[in-house]
Amino acid sequence: MGLQAVAFVEASDGLADASVQPGRSGTLGGVTPVLPNARRGRLRTSTATVYALCERRELLLGVGPEATREGEAVRAIVYTHYGPADVLQLKDVGKPTPGNDEVLVRLDAVSLNRSDWEGLTGEPFYARIGGLRRPRHQVLGSDIAGRVEAVGKDVQRFQPGDDVFGDILWHMGGFAEYVCAREKYLAKKPAGLTFEQVAAIPQAGAIALQGIRDKGQVRKGQQVLINGAGGGGGMFAVQLAKLYGAEVTGVDRGDKLNFMRSLGADHVIDYTREDFASTGKHYDLILDLVARRSVFDCQRALKPRGAYYAVGGPGATLLQIALVGPVVGLLTGKKLRVLVVKPSVTDLLHLANLCEAGTIVPVIDWRFPLNETPAALRYVGEGHVKGKVVVTVGHVDT
Ligand SMILES: NC(=O)c1ccc[n+]([C@@H]2O[C@H](COP(=O)([O-])OP(=O)(O)OC[C@H]3O[C@@H](n4cnc5c(N)ncnc54)[C@H](OP(=O)(O)O)[C@@H]3O)[C@@H](O)[C@H]2O)c1
Numbered sequence: 359m360g361l362q363a364v365a366f367v368e369a370s371d372g373l374a375d376a377s378v379q380p381g382r383s384g385t386l387g388g389v390t391p392v393l394p395n396a397r398r399g400r401l402r403t404s405t406a407t408v409y410a411l412c413e414r415r416e417l418l419l420g421v422g423p424e425a426t427r428e429g430e431a432v433r434a435i436v437y438t439h440y441g442p443a444d445v446l447q448l449k450d451v452g453k454p455t456p457g458n459d460e461v462l463v464r465l466d467a468v469s470l471n472r473s474d475w476e477g478l479t480g481e482p483f484y485a486r487i488g489g490l491r492r493p494r495h496q497v498l499g500s501d502i503a504g505r506v507e508a509v510g511k512d513v514q515r516f517q518p519g520d521d522v523f524g525d526i527l528w529h530m531g532g533f534a535e536y537v538c539a540r541e542k543y544l545a546k547k548p549a550g551l552t553f554e555q556v557a558a559i560p561q562a563g564a565i566a567l568q569g570i571r572d573k574g575q576v577r578k579g580q581q582v583l584i585n586g587a588g589g590g591g592g593m594f595a596v597q598l599a600k601l602y603g604a605e606v607t608g609v610d611r612g613d614k615l616n617f618m619r620s621l622g623a624d625h626v627i628d629y630t631r632e633d634f635a636s637t638g639k640h641y642d643l644i645l646d647l648v649a650r651r652s653v654f655d656c657q658r659a660l661k662p663r664g665a666y667y668a669v670g671g672p673g674a675t676l677l678q679i680a681l682v683g684p685v686v687g688l689l690t691g692k693k694l695r696v697l698v699v700k701p702s703v704t705d706l707l708h709l710a711n712l713c714e715a716g717t718i719v720p721v722i723d724w725r726f727p728l729n730e731t732p733a734a735l736r737y738v739g740e741g742h743v744k745g746k747v748v749v750t751v752g753h754v755d756t
Contacts, residue, residue: 434497434534435731440480443732443739451497454531454538458510463522463539465504465751466553468532469722471561471590472670474498475739477530482673498735499532499749500525502539503547503557513541521547523710525560525701533731535751545706550714558720558746562590563709564699565647565669570598573667573697574643578603581661583634586647587623588614591669593745594709595645596621597718607641609634617744621721635659643667645697649675653683653694665693721745727752 431450439445456462476485477498488494503523506516516522524544531537547556569591570576582599586592587608599606600622608618612628619626627634635655642664644656649671656666656679668679676696683694712718723744726734728751738747 432535433728434531435499435728436496437478437493437498438496439492440478440486443478443736446478446732446735448729448731451534453536456508456510456513456538457540458512459542460510460538460540461506461513461516461522461544462508463502463504463537463544464507465502465532465535465537467503467557467751468499468749469501469554469557469560469562469590470499470734470738470747470749471501472738473500473527473561475735478735479739482671482676484673484676495530497531497534497537499534499537499731500527500530501557501560501562502526502532502537503553504537504751507536510541515541516544516546521553523547523553523556523560524703524706525564527561527701533728533749535728542703543701545703545710548710548714551710554722554725554748554750555713555720556710557748558590558722559594559709559713560706561699562746563594563720564702564705565591565697566594566598566645567705567709568699569645569667569669569697570595570602570643573695574599574645574665576602576604576643580604580642581607581640583607583609583641583644583659584623584647585609585629585634585644585649587618587621587626588744589647590743590746591647592618593621593721594718595647596623599643601712601717604643607634607639611741613742614744617721640664645669646671649679651675653679653686657686657690657692657694660692663691663693665695667695667697669697669699722748724748725750 430453432453434449434451435446436449437445454462480486506518506520506522508518509516522544524539526532526539526543576582576599582604584592584595587596588610596606596608596618606623607625607627608623609627609629610618612630615626615628635651635658640661641659642661644659644666646668647670649668660666668676679694680696687694713720723746724737725748728749731749734747734749737743
């Protein structure tokens with residue numbers, strides 16, 4: 359007899375939703391099974407039975423709370439515990455069904471973000487919000503692009519056949535053939551951009567736009583430093599800061615200096631050789647994608663009334679900036695904060711329009727097919743990526 363597992367099964371409208379609590383050693387690993395056509399109620403069975411049902415395709419391993427249509431399975435990259443890219447597996451999962459305010463998207467492309475790597479490894483600590491010991495979402499991937507296949511009853515802006523893109527960071531599920539996404543996170547794809555291009559925009563573009571335009575309020579002639587300028591957020595931030603007329607310094611690894619120049623950076627610093635906070639230069643705005651320096655070092659690199667915004671980095675540094683930054687700011691007349699990016703469809707459309715017009719460019723460093731998502735994440739985790747990496751599901755016929 360295998361380990362005991364408890365399945366809670368609830369059926370509605372011919373769809374069934376079940377969850378299983380694994381036995382103490384947790385061999386089901388937190389994946390949520392979905393049992394088609396089950397009766398309302400609680401099903402008690404052994405883990406061995408669950409596996410047997412899965413093998414006979416009477417039970418589908420579903421992901422998240424979504425119900426599935428009987429018998430329909432789609433491919434997804436699943437993980438059930440934090441770790442290196444090897445913990446990811448290509449699996450058949452239940453095809454999700456959209457909730458009232460959701461659309462079902464047949465995915466074509468999904469771009470990777472540092473936040474996917476952080477969600478995979480569970481580091482820094484903020485990557486474990488909602489899932490201290492096990493991941494809250496068993497499928498990563500937040501910057502999605504694809505075609506709407508079905509819509510929930512309250513959806514107003516989309517209909518089947520629409521091409522959409524957006525950031526579903528709070529729900530995830532993009533490394534799959536299908537995902538359900540709330541309408542409010544999605545925008546229509548401009549005809550002049552490919553699915554890969556729009557998939558590269560959402561999270562990195564929002565970081566850059568909200569950091570440079572909204573918080574930074576960058577104006578002509580200002581001195582702006584972008585730390586981590588060769589990655590996803592930095593790639594857009596350099597271009598936007600130039601667009602608003604700033605003189606831009608980009609900081610990143612030595613092999614990205616030419617890349618940062620190609621984006622428009624006026625000055626570049628190799629962080630492995632030089633410390634931007636000790637050069638004696640001062641900036642109106644520092645947008646920090648990696649936050650490796652103390653709040654005290656960063657304030658010294660600011661001009662009077664200058665602003666420093668940290669976007670990502672080690673948890674302890676971000677905590678220090680959030681707690682000590684406002685106090686240091688009060689004493690120095692500068693602003694030192696953590697930037698919390700807010701999802702905005704208006705921002706998505708603005709960025710996409712800039713890309714469609716050729717004003718800014720979403721640079722794609724490398725593409726991987728869905729089944730090579732672990733390699734794609736490893737590539738992101740190891741560094742050296744210039745701009746964005748995209749997983750091409752290639753599912754939409756254009
Ligand atoms: N605050 C929010 O609301 C919010 C929302 C979404 C995402 N985020 C966070 O934003 C962060 C950045 O995102 P991203 O997508 O732009 O990351 P990314 O694509 O990985 O870019 C980071 C860049 O920084 C470089 N780098 C690494 N260490 C550095 C150092 N010590 N000094 C200077 N540069 C360094 C990296 O190069 P190498 O790795 O090659 O060295 C890479 O080019 C992530 O931590 C993510 O979790 C925050």
